[in-house]
Amino acid sequence: MDMDWMAWTTPTAIFFLCIALMLAAMTAWEVVSPTVEAKGFLPMRTTRGDRLFIGLLGSAFIHLGWLATTDLSLWGALAVSLVWTAVVIRFG
Amino acid sequence: MDKVQDNRAWFLIIPVFLIVAFSAVVPLMTVVNYSVQEIFGPGQTFFVGTEWFEAVLADDRLHDALVRQIIYSLAVLLIEIPLGILIALGMPGGRSARTSLTLVLLALPLLIPFNVVGTIWQIFGRGDIGLLGATFRAIGIDYNYTSNSAHAWITVLVMDVWHWTSLVALLCYAGLQSIPPAFYQAAKIDGASKWAVFRYIQLPKMRGVLIIAVLLRFMDSFMIYTEPFVLTGGGPGNSTTFLSQYLTQMAVGQFDIGKAAAFSIVYFLIVLLFSFVFYTIITRTGEGERK
Amino acid sequence: MSKAAVLAPGSLAAPANIRRSSARVSGRTVVLVCYVVFLMLPIYWMVNMSFKTNEEILSGLTLYPHNPTLRNYAVIFTDPSWYSGYINSIYYVTLNTIISLSVALPAAYAFSRYRFIGDKHVFFWLLTNKMAPPAVFLLPFFQLYQTVGLFDTHIAVALAHCLFNVPLAVWILEGFMSGVPREIDEMAYIDGYSFPRFFTTVFMPMIRAGIGVTAFFCFMFSWVELLLARTLTSVDAKPIAATMTRTVSASGMDWGLLAAAGVLTILPGALVIWFVRNYIAKGFALGRV
Numbered sequence: 001m002d003m004d005w006m007a008w009t010t011p012t013a014i015f016f017l018c019i020a021l022m023l024a025a026m027t028a029w030e031v032v033s034p035t036v037e038a039k040g041f042l043p044m045r046t047t048r049g050d051r052l053f054i055g056l057l058g059s060a061f062i063h064l065g066w067l068a069t070t071d072l073s074l075w076g077a078l079a080v081s082l083v084w085t086a087v088v089i090r091f092g
Numbered sequence: 093m094d095k096v097q098d099n100r101a102w103f104l105i106i107p108v109f110l111i112v113a114f115s116a117v118v119p120l121m122t123v124v125n126y127s128v129q130e131i132f133g134p135g136q137t138f139f140v141g142t143e144w145f146e147a148v149l150a151d152d153r154l155h156d157a158l159v160r161q162i163i164y165s166l167a168v169l170l171i172e173i174p175l176g177i178l179i180a181l182g183m184p185g186g187r188s189a190r191t192s193l194t195l196v197l198l199a200l201p202l203l204i205p206f207n208v209v210g211t212i213w214q215i216f217g218r219g220d221i222g223l224l225g226a227t228f229r230a231i232g233i234d235y236n237y238t239s240n241s242a243h244a245w246i247t248v249l250v251m252d253v254w255h256w257t258s259l260v261a262l263l264c265y266a267g268l269q270s271i272p273p274a275f276y277q278a279a280k281i282d283g284a285s286k287w288a289v290f291r292y293i294q295l296p297k298m299r300g301v302l303i304i305a306v307l308l309r310f311m312d313s314f315m316i317y318t319e320p321f322v323l324t325g326g327g328p329g330n331s332t333t334f335l336s337q338y339l340t341q342m343a344v345g346q347f348d349i350g351k352a353a354a355f356s357i358v359y360f361l362i363v364l365l366f367s368f369v370f371y372t373i374i375t376r377t378g379e380g381e382r383k
Numbered sequence: 384m385s386k387a388a389v390l391a392p393g394s395l396a397a398p399a400n401i402r403r404s405s406a407r408v409s410g411r412t413v414v415l416v417c418y419v420v421f422l423m424l425p426i427y428w429m430v431n432m433s434f435k436t437n438e439e440i441l442s443g444l445t446l447y448p449h450n451p452t453l454r455n456y457a458v459i460f461t462d463p464s465w466y467s468g469y470i471n472s473i474y475y476v477t478l479n480t481i482i483s484l485s486v487a488l489p490a491a492y493a494f495s496r497y498r499f500i501g502d503k504h505v506f507f508w509l510l511t512n513k514m515a516p517p518a519v520f521l522l523p524f525f526q527l528y529q530t531v532g533l534f535d536t537h538i539a540v541a542l543a544h545c546l547f548n549v550p551l552a553v554w555i556l557e558g559f560m561s562g563v564p565r566e567i568d569e570m571a572y573i574d575g576y577s578f579p580r581f582f583t584t585v586f587m588p589m590i591r592a593g594i595g596v597t598a599f600f601c602f603m604f605s606w607v608e609l610l611l612a613r614t615l616t617s618v619d620a621k622p623i624a625a626t627m628t629r630t631v632s633a634s635g636m637d638w639g640l641l642a643a644a645g646v647l648t649i650l651p652g653a654l655v656i657w658f659v660r661n662y663i664a665k666g667f668a669l670g671r672v
Binding site for chain 2: 411412413414415418419421422423424425426428429432440441444446482485486487489490492493494495496497498499500502505507509510511512514515516517518519520521522523524526527542543545546549550553603606607608609610623624627638641642645648649652653655656657660661663
């Protein structure tokens with residue numbers, strides 16, 4: 001089957017690989033030590049998976065905002081996103 | 093209900109997982125791939141990084157379409173939700189023939205293919221052959237949805253109200269049906285007014301279904317495509333060009349695949365954000381009731 | 384509250400109350416009746432037009448067909464390019480309903496009975512697909528189905544519609560299944576039923592109303608969707624809704640024919656809806672009332 005039409009590029013492949021690894025890691029973590037719903041600074045009780053999702057969704061919007069408002073390198077947005085995701089997962 | 097912890101349940105999910113992955117994950121990955129490239133044809137692609145995203149975020153026509161879309165969705169919610177509640181309150185009770193007939197008549201517009209809804213209103217609204225258009229002309233209003241932006245916009249809105257208010261009404265009706273008659277008897281003994289009955293008995297019971305109604309109506313109106321496409325084609329000018337129309341124009345009309353893909357992702361992220369917020373509210377409300 | 388309950392013998396003790404309530408009730412009924420009239424008028428207009436000749440349509444406004452004709456319907460039922468559109472639509476809609484139900488039933492059972500790793504997230508992920516704008520998937524769908532050689536087949540449209548119908552089916556069925564007490568499952572397992580046997584002979588009959596409603600909703604959403612159906616087909620599996628654009632010809636619009644085709648697309652829904660009328664509302668609430 002010809003899969004050329006999917007037009008893979010190295011950056012997008014790395015991106016999806018990271019997502020897949022993250023899901024695998026979360027699953028493994030869940031097996032080793034099941035998550036407990038906890039209340040952090042977010043308005044509702046969340047599990048680890050919820051917080052990862054919120055972190056990633058937030059990161060997507062951080063990247064979009066970065067692109068819309070600045071001309072700086074996108075690595076800056078990545079750095080901000082990583083901090084945001086880490087904060088949400090730890091304290092959310 | 094207490095659920096049992098058992099990871100073997102995953103085997104029951106696998107068919108759904110595979111079928112949705114095939115129709116959702118593969119296309120979504122492809123859209124992401126397209127969004128970072130300039131595409132001239134199969135095998136002729138060039139990596140452009142985030143250029144398309146920057147173009148989309150700075151696109152004035154897109155901003156206009158987004159503003160129109162948000163105003164439209166809000167108008168839809170502001171009209172359809174109260175109207176739906178009002179209609180549900182007027183529904184005959186019990187399982188009589190009258191109830192059945194009303195239910196079927198109300199549900200009828202929901203079963204009409206989207207483009208036929210457009211066609212119905214096209215036929216109905218035209219000045220020369222349509223009842224609505226002809227009536228307006230007879231009373232001296234120069235109504236023409238194909239050339240007047242305001243008329244076109246209002247016609248699309250009225251069409252949406254016609255098409256979907258029944259959904260809100262049916263949901264609210266389902267919510268009202270779940271109120272035990274004893275509640276009403278108690279209210280009558282207390283001499284509660286109609287408004288008090290509505291405010292303290294009926295509205296709280298409808299809360300769950302109303303959230304679903306708002307969610308469904310917001311999402312569907314945010315993605316509206318076929319009905320205005322048939323009725324007005326997005327015009328006159330761009331007055332009824334909503335997000336989906338603009339996206340389809342870009343992808344199919346101008347063959348701007350990279351930009352359309354970037355647009356799709358931004359669009360999807362917005363919808364995802366709203367769905368997540370609504371979904372969280374729906375599920376947390378349910379938990380609150382069960383406890 | 385319904386009028387009948389207010390007028391019940393027990394409430395005769397408070398005549399003032401009756402008068403006030405029944406006035407209010409009739410006010411609400413007026414809203415309902417007006418709304419139903421508003422709903423029916425455009426539909427009536429289309430039905431009316433489908434029985435007219437084009438001369439009558441264009442010559443002036445008539446509230447009912449003065450020279451009723453069946454010509455418009457005759458054209459549709461005798462021209463294969465017209466009626467094959469209906470057959471195509473019904474074919475892929477049925478296919479979609481069968482696929483959606485058969486994969487959604489076990490999944491909904493899993494969601495309603497078990498906790499497992501990632502359950503809530505998978506459920507939400509399924510839901511996001513129901514909420515994804517179909518326009519987003521247009522292009523890759525076209526490419527995907529062309530690559531796997533399914534372009535312009537009924538199965539392609541059926542599979543594409545699974546994108547939103549499978550999540551919907553899972554959600555509605557889960558709502559209905561959660562209403563069945565767990566004890567029934569446990570009793571059956573103690574009695575020595577295997578899971579497949581229990582599921583098909585005990586459990587499915589218990590939620591048959593739910594299955595019926597789900598089938599109806601899959602049917603409905605697949606029937607009304609056009610954007611994907613039109614994109615994924617060209618000739619062999621072209622849906623009726625796409626065929627309708629053919630009425631635009633060099634000699635102008637054939638309004639009568641267009642109206643007749645429109646009427647025929649409403650009929651299947653109108654027929655099916657009667658059977659599920661008492662469950663529609665519960666279905667729309669995704670089984671959560």
